Amino acid sequence: MRATPFAVAGPGKLYVAGEYAVVTPGQPAILIAVDRYMTVTVTDAEPAATPAPTADLLAHDHCVAAVQTHEFGTDYALAAWLVMDKLRAERGLERRPVDFHFSSTLRSEAGEKYGLGSSGAATMAVITAVNELYGLGLTAIERIKLGILASIEISPRASGGDLAAGALGGWVYYQAPDREKLPRVLTDDGSVTQALTGPAWIPLRARRIPTPEDVQVLIGWTGSPAQTDDLVTQATTNGNGFDWEDAFLRPSAANVTSLLLALAEAKFALIHSGIRTARTLLARMAEHTATLVETPALTDLIETAQGFAGASAKTSGAGGGDCGIVLAEPWVNAVDIYTAWSAHGIHPLQLSVTQLGAGLKE
Structure with missing residues (x-):
């Protein structure tokens, strides 16, 4: 387990080729990870000043309330935390009371999204932060899978390409799994551990490709x-x-x-x-x-x-x-x-x- 405070950064992404096709299981795409980031700083928990998560804070109080009510709305970071908390519980680890503070360079100074995959970056940053917090030892592919399990609860058509680019960095080759056949581990309350395996994942491919020279x-x-x-x-x-x-x-x-x-x-x-x-x-x-x-x-x-x-x-x-x-x-x-x-x-x-x-x- 890692002592607090610590920070995790997840990069944004851009598609090079394969958009739209990639939402179909097994269809390939090429992406790049870019040097704009969603940063999550993990600190010891303090009482939340607001009753709901904000763009800057996902407090321990928010997370516990979401566990109790099964409510995560359209908050990708909260959905990611809930998936990871279920995995923590399945591994028999005691929950640690921490807050997640967010900062981002994925938007303009006026707060407008650049289209660099801020939701995916936030999802991957939270998953990576919880992985570090509990010393879960997850591989990049496992973190991508967990991100997909969280994302499809909010956006079932999301391919997960942004998660692959965020987890791997560099130039990335990606194919999506069959999301329609994946279990909904939050809404249907299934096992996260079991959801990480099964035939729905067979089309999934996520790997670094050599960085092109001089491009x-x-x-x-x-x-x-x-x-x-x-x-x-x-x-x-x-x-x-x-x-x-x-x-x-x-x-x-x-x-x-x-x-x-x-x-x-x-x-x-x-x-x-x-x-x-x-x-x-x-x-x-x-x-x-x-x-x-x-x-x-x-x-x-x-x-x-x-x-x-x-x-x-x-x-x-x-x-x-x-x-x-x-x-x-x-x-x-x-x-x-x-x-x-x-x-x-x-x-x-x-x-x-x-x-x-x-x-x-x-």
């Missing part, structure tokens, strides 16, 4: 937050007559596989082709499902960046606002792209890929 990753933010759950629901429930499997899932999987090889070998012509194919596939899916993935601002971001030789761009994540991502060759002057973006009202985000997954903050 510049540039991020632009449109200043318009996206509603990820709403967009994913729209895309996956609309589209009468759209051949989801052959027109989107199969070509997306093939493109991710090709992009993996291109990134590993720094073959820029193939990298650019993969990014542009991913954009084309997303546009096809969006058109047939009436889903707003690429807003005019995101189109402007992408077309502006692709006006520079040696750069390819697409939306990152659910679209509908938030971020666009550019992969550029090493000789491309990033400042030129940033300047062009700024002239169009697009905010360059000074982000880098972080090799560090969620862990202790020294």
Whole structure:
């Protein structure tokens, strides 16, 4: 067990390719972990000043009340704590009274979300903090699974890609499990230990991939937050007559596989082709499902960046606002792209890929 106080930081994420397809079990995606963080500081418990968790505090009092009432609402951090508390109890460990204090660099100074997966970062930070608190010795894959068990209680369609990027850091290959067949360990009061195994996890894959050499990753933010759950629901429930499997899932999987090889070998012509194919596939899916993935601002971001030789761009994540991502060759002057973006009202985000997954903050 770890003495308090201590702090854990969980990074944000961005999708490189495979969005929307990844919500289907076993469909691949590529993500990066970025150096913006959700930090959780664990301290000895004090009486909570408010009756409910806030963006800054998840107190021991809040947690105990949630255990007693089985109520966690839409608070991902609280759901993560509840899953971890059940695991603690199943391992016969006495509950320690601690508070969780949150701070984040995943939002703008005005409090607007950048679209970097703050819910997933908070979930993974809490799970990692409890793992450290009790010395549970959980592997990265186990922490990803626990994060998924917590997240699906609030957002059943959530793929878990943000959790994988947050747990592993760096460049990440991910495939989701069959979330519909996973037990609901909070609402149905099942065993967390038992829920970590079973056939529903068979499609799950989460692993680091080699960091591509010389690839510049540039991020632009449109200043318009996206509603990820709403967009994913729209895309996956609309589209009468759209051949989801052959027109989107199969070509997306093939493109991710090709992009993996291109990134590993720094073959820029193939990298650019993969990014542009991913954009084309997303546009096809969006058109047939009436889903707003690429807003005019995101189109402007992408077309502006692709006006520079040696750069390819697409939306990152659910679209509908938030971020666009550019992969550029090493000789491309990033400042030129940033300047062009700024002239169009697009905010360059000074982000880098972080090799560090969620862990202790020294």
